[in-house]
Amino acid sequence: MSIELPAMVTSDDDDNTAAFYKRTLELEEVGPDTYLSVDLWRPKGNRGVFGGQVIGQALAAAGKTVGGGFR
Numbered sequence: 580m581s582i583e584l585p586a587m588v589t590s591d592d593d594d595n596t597a598a599f600y601k602r603t604l605e606l607e608e609v610g611p612d613t614y615l616s617v618d619l620w621r622p623k624g625n626r627g628v629f630g631g632q633v634i635g636q637a638l639a640a641a642g643k644t645v646g647g648g649f650r
Contacts, residue, residue, distance in 0.1 A: 603632055604639050614640040 606614040616636055619628045 604635055606636060606640055606643070608643075612644045614643065 602618050603620065605617040607617050609615045614636075616633075620632055621628050
């Protein structure tokens with residue numbers, strides 16, 4: 580599965596930064612229109628995950644479930 584990087588990541592960015600964005604938004608397809616997070620970042624000392632990542636993954640999954648005319 581190919582992951583598209585956000586527009587803010589350019590080829591001039593550090594390789595580690597690009598890898599972080601790919602890993603952060605990576606999803607595994609487990610069924611039709613069903614995706615599972617591959618990696619959820621949990622801030623040290625916190626009891627939950629980073630909400631911005633969850634929203635980003637939800638938007639990435641939503642984009643994969645609609646036809647090209649709606650993107």
